[in-house]
Amino acid sequence: MTDFKIIVLDDDPTGSQTVHSCPLLLRWDVETLVTGLRHPSLLCFILANTRSLSTEAAAARTREICRNLQQAIAQLRLQHWLIISRGDSTLRGHFWTEPQAIAAELGPFQAQFLVPAFLEGGRITRQGWHLLRTPRGDRPLHETEFAQDPLFGYRTSYLPTFLATQARDPSLSDRIPVLTADNLETAFTTAFTTSDRWFVVDAETPDQLQQFANRLKAAVLNHGHYLCRSAASLLSALAQLPLQPIAPQQFGQLNPQHRTGVVVVGSWTTISTGQLEALLEQPQVAAIAVPIEPFVESDGRDRPPLAADLDRQIQQALQQGQTPVIFTERQFHACSSPEQQQELSRAIADFLADRVCALPAEIGYLVCKGGITTNTILANLDAAIVELRGQIRTGVNLVQLPADYQKFPSLPIVSFPGNIGDRHDLVTIQQILSSAS
Numbered sequence: 524m525t526d527f528k529i530i531v532l533d534d535d536p537t538g539s540q541t542v543h544s545c546p547l548l549l550r551w552d553v554e555t556l557v558t559g560l561r562h563p564s565l566l567c568f569i570l571a572n573t574r575s576l577s578t579e580a581a582a583a584r585t586r587e588i589c590r591n592l593q594q595a596i597a598q599l600r601l602q603h604w605l606i607i608s609r610g611d612s613t614l615r616g617h618f619w620t621e622p623q624a625i626a627a628e629l630g631p632f633q634a635q636f637l638v639p640a641f642l643e644g645g646r647i648t649r650q651g652w653h654l655l656r657t658p659r660g661d662r663p664l665h666e667t668e669f670a671q672d673p674l675f676g677y678r679t680s681y682l683p684t685f686l687a688t689q690a691r692d693p694s695l696s697d698r699i700p701v702l703t704a705d706n707l708e709t710a711f712t713t714a715f716t717t718s719d720r721w722f723v724v725d726a727e728t729p730d731q732l733q734q735f736a737n738r739l740k741a742a743v744l745n746h747g748h749y750l751c752r753s754a755a756s757l758l759s760a761l762a763q764l765p766l767q768p769i770a771p772q773q774f775g776q777l778n779p780q781h782r783t784g785v786v787v788v789g790s791w792t793t794i795s796t797g798q799l800e801a802l803l804e805q806p807q808v809a810a811i812a813v814p815i816e817p818f819v820e821s822d823g824r825d826r827p828p829l830a831a832d833l834d835r836q837i838q839q840a841l842q843q844g845q846t847p848v849i850f851t852e853r854q855f856h857a858c859s860s861p862e863q864q865q866e867l868s869r870a871i872a873d874f875l876a877d878r879v880c881a882l883p884a885e886i887g888y889l890v891c892k893g894g895i896t897t898n899t900i901l902a903n904l905d906a907a908i909v910e911l912r913g914q915i916r917t918g919v920n921l922v923q924l925p926a927d928y929q930k931f932p933s934l935p936i937v938s939f940p941g942n943i944g945d946r947h948d949l950v951t952i953q954q955i956l957s958s959a960s
Contacts, residue, residue: 527603527744529566529761532588532625534574534581534616535894536901537940538609540920541643541759542566543767543913547922550907551588556595559908565762568609568911572898574616574675575869577862581617582624589628605743605751605761612641612754613669613942614653614677619689622752630750633720633742634710636702637682638735638753640726643918644943646754647727651701653680668793669942674861682723699723704734711742726756736760755918767913774915775958777923777935782887783841784956786949787875788850789896790941796853798892798949803848805950809840811849815856818870826874834881841883846953849878872899880904884930888956890937892949897938904931915952918943 531538539547545564548555551571559567571588573581596604606625610616622635640648645656646664654661664670664680679685687695699721702710710722726732739749740761751757769776778784788799803810811833817825833849840847851871858864876899879889891897901909901922909922912935920938924931937952 526601527565527605527740528560528601529605529607529758530560530592531566531568531607531609531758532571532573532585532621533568533609534611534621535572535940536570536897536922536938537894537918537920538755538758539566539568539911540914540918540938540940541755542762542764543911544764545911547909547911548907549901549905549909551591553591553594553598555907556591557598560595560599560601565764566758570898570901572895572902573621574611575865575872575895575898577865578617578620582620585621585624586628589625593629603744603746605739605749607758608750608752609758610639610752610754611942612639612644612646612756613655613667614639614664614680614685615669615672615675618752619686622750625750630748632748632750635721635750636710636724636735636739636753637686637699637721638724638726638732638751638757639682640724640732640756641754641918642726642729642732642756648682648723648725649727650703650725651682651723653682653685673855673857673864686721686723695721701725702735704731707735707738711738711747729756729760732756732760769913771913771915772955774912774921774935775955777912777921777933778887778956780887781957782885783844783846784888784890784953785837785841785879785882785886786846786848786890786892786953787879787896787900788848788892788949789872789875790893791851791853791855792941794944795892795941797946798944799848799850799853801946802949802953805953807845809836809843809845809847811836811840811847813849813851813871813875815852815854815871818867818874819856823870830874830877830881833878837878837882841886846957849875851875868895869899872896873903876900876903886931886934888935888937890939890949890952890956892939893941894938897936901936901938904928909936915955916944916948919948919952 683699
């Protein structure tokens with residue numbers, strides 16, 4: 524165990540998409556937290572999956588995790604630690620609620636930082652504006668499809684105003700400075716007066732982000748107490764890891780017997796749909812569509828026969844040497860309230876996770892597209908801790924179940940966020956994992 528720990532509360536399983544060789548905790552009882560914090564890695568991820576929850580439930584889960592963390596930190600006598608509330612680089616999630624819950628249990632903090640830049644995915648922050656880099660120029664995130672999210676939509680990507688809107692306190696915007704290289708020290712030298720002292724961090728280049736990370740780490744090692752709400756790029760800047768032990772093109776070695784794998788696509792973003800279409804064009808792929816209508820009806824009567832039919836299709840495809848690609852129908856069903864929308868998403872994710880649990884033990888790998896889909900599948904597999912091996916594509920994690928896991932020992936599982944990648948990335952990942960080269 525290192526003397527300094529970066530403890531990440533991840534709102535879905537994709538926040539470790541820039542690092543490797545660290546534990547991802549799927550439970551947060553004190554015993555599991557102690558085991559995770561004892562890992563030799565600088566990083567410890569706790570997969571809270573709060574993005575799939577209501578505001579109230581997300582706050583309650585975050586506070587529960589933090590209360591247990593407090594006990595684990597005390598038990599290990601950990602002196603230097605930094606809490607990262609990892610959120611989406613496209614600004615979807617409980618950006619105010621979760622840091623507030625953390626501060627209530629583990630604060631007060633000398634400063635809190637909003638750092639949503641994900642440079643690997645083209646999300647940057649300039650003069651407080653969060654932007655998406657495109658071939659046609661940089662676009663404010665509120666002008667993209669991500670801002671139209673039915674649960675976490677927003678109207679501005681000027682981050683001080685975005686955070687103030689989340690807090691339902693318009694005056695907060697004027698009290699949130701934007702940190703650049705020129706005024707970085709103000710966050711660490713100004714007298715500590717209140718526990719809601721927020722800063723937005725500009726980040727357009729790795730050097731700019733590294734400068735902030737170095738200053739933050741130095742402050743923590745000097746017994747500073749800070750909290751970040753950030754995307755994944757800050758984590759790699761803080762950890763400064765060497766190259767991952769297994770190169771992306773060599774991950775097929777984790778499937779040495781060339782066994783057929785399974786792909787599950789729950790995300791319905793435009794990016795995900797394009798990747799799915801490209802994969803379904805490949806030979807030896809079996810398309811298995813999951814209709815949405817049985818989940819819209821509240822009584823769920825149609826789900827058991829649907830499950831039996833899909834399990835039969837999956838089994839038949841595997842017996843024929845085909846790769847089953849299980850995907851939700853591409854149309855989006857709008858519910859009458861955010862709560863109903865979340866219930867629908869959870870019901871579908873649980874159904875997909877049940878299909879994974881019913882898979883035969885002989886599969887060679889599993890690819891999950893979509894953060895909530897991945898987290899639900901991992902949670903239902905009921906492993907306390909999985910090991911992050913690294914990225915199989917830029918921003919795309921590969922984790923491995925423990926060697927002593929009863930049904931799927933050492934199974935490689937890809938956690939592919941719904942909002943990144945090019946059209947052929949699913950195809951490439953499937954081809955890599957099917958090869959033992």
